[in-house]
Amino acid sequence: MDLERYLATRARLVERELAARFPPLRTRLRQAIRYSLLAGGKRIRPILALAAGEVAGAPSRLVLPFACALEMVHTYSLVHDDLPAMDNDDMRRGRPTSHKVFGEGMAILVGDALLTEAFHAMATARGVSAERTVRIVGEIAAAAGEGGMVGGQALDLAAAGRATSLARVREIHRWKTGALLRIAVRAGALVAGADGVVLRRLTVYGERIGLAFQIADDILDAAGHPASDGRTDLELEKATYPAVLGVDGARQAALRERDAALAAIRPFGPAAEPLRAIADYVVERTGLAPHAAEPATPAAPPVPVARARRVLR
Numbered sequence: 001m002d003l004e005r006y007l008a009t010r011a012r013l014v015e016r017e018l019a020a021r022f023p024p025l026r027t028r029l030r031q032a033i034r035y036s037l038l039a040g041g042k043r044i045r046p047i048l049a050l051a052a053g054e055v056a057g058a059p060s061r062l063v064l065p066f067a068c069a070l071e072m073v074h075t076y077s078l079v080h081d082d083l084p085a086m087d088n089d090d091m092r093r094g095r096p097t098s099h100k101v102f103g104e105g106m107a108i109l110v111g112d113a114l115l116t117e118a119f120h121a122m123a124t125a126r127g128v129s130a131e132r133t134v135r136i137v138g139e140i141a142a143a144a145g146e147g148g149m150v151g152g153q154a155l156d157l158a159a160a161g162r163a164t165s166l167a168r169v170r171e172i173h174r175w176k177t178g179a180l181l182r183i184a185v186r187a188g189a190l191v192a193g194a195d196g197v198v199l200r201r202l203t204v205y206g207e208r209i210g211l212a213f214q215i216a217d218d219i220l221d222a223a224g225h226p227a228s229d230g231r232t233d234l235e236l237e238k239a240t241y242p243a244v245l246g247v248d249g250a251r252q253a254a255l256r257e258r259d260a261a262l263a264a265i266r267p268f269g270p271a272a273e274p275l276r277a278i279a280d281y282v283v284e285r286t287g288l289a290p291h292a293a294e295p296a297t298p299a300a301p302p303v304p305v306a307r308a309r310r311v312l313r
Helices: 002-021 029-039 042-055 061-081 098-102 106-124 129-144 149-159 164-190 196-222 241-264 265-285 304-309
Strands: none
Touching: 002 029, 002 042, 002 061, 002 265, 029 061, 029 164, 042 061, 042 164, 042 196, 042 265, 061 106, 061 129, 061 149, 061 164, 098 106, 106 129, 129 149, 129 164, 149 164, 164 196, 164 241, 196 241, 196 265, 241 265
8 A cells, every 4th residue: 555645645635625615715714714724734634534434434525524624623723723822823834824924813713714614514515314414513513622622722721831740731632632633533434324343443543543643743843843833832831741751751652552543443454554554654753663563464565654754744
């Protein structure tokens, strides 16, 4: 399997769908929405949704509206996170942040619009039963709200500049970043109607990879490579794994989460190869070696994870 090609193909699906949902208009709001939403990025959340859907048997065309909705929610959170009242970042993905270009008021409205349009995209999705759609919408709402991403952001703000325990850092990461990654995996599976052991295993994978992803971002930030191109966690006095465990301890924590994620999807065979490769990449980008344990399916060829750096950066 060529992971780079897989990721690029799925990212193009997402990019085309997002661009089609927000075609160019002369309004300042539409220009600001497209500026942030179509600025590139990892697209890891929609890609995880598509990959999980493949494992559970859902065609990409059915998963795509929900995958794009997740990216809209994620982008709204970045636009708001960059505001002066939050992290006060000047740069995002190599260019000025939304509020620097369009003003703070318009940046707030961009976030408001993207969050609202995300739910519109899901509510109008075709080919998925009303029962499944309602369940997915409910779970994404919970993952994005007070009991998930927004609640985690509140905990993150409260912990800044204070001595923090490992348990609290884990809680912040599970809510702020992990909740949306977890539901990304679950959403793809739920579109397919997955339940029971398949859904449970994919949920564990989502939980563990979500935490590993944020730990990896913490490590990169500690090394002077903040994911947002803005101020570092040290400057913002954020609660992070390196701050509590040191960089080496954080790397070991990322490996443990990666290994737990891989163990959860071991029975799924070749269909889960993209999920395995993404899990390896998450920790490999911090300088750790890729997974070396025996593969879930002996006949499966090795995945060129290192070649994915250009796609998932």
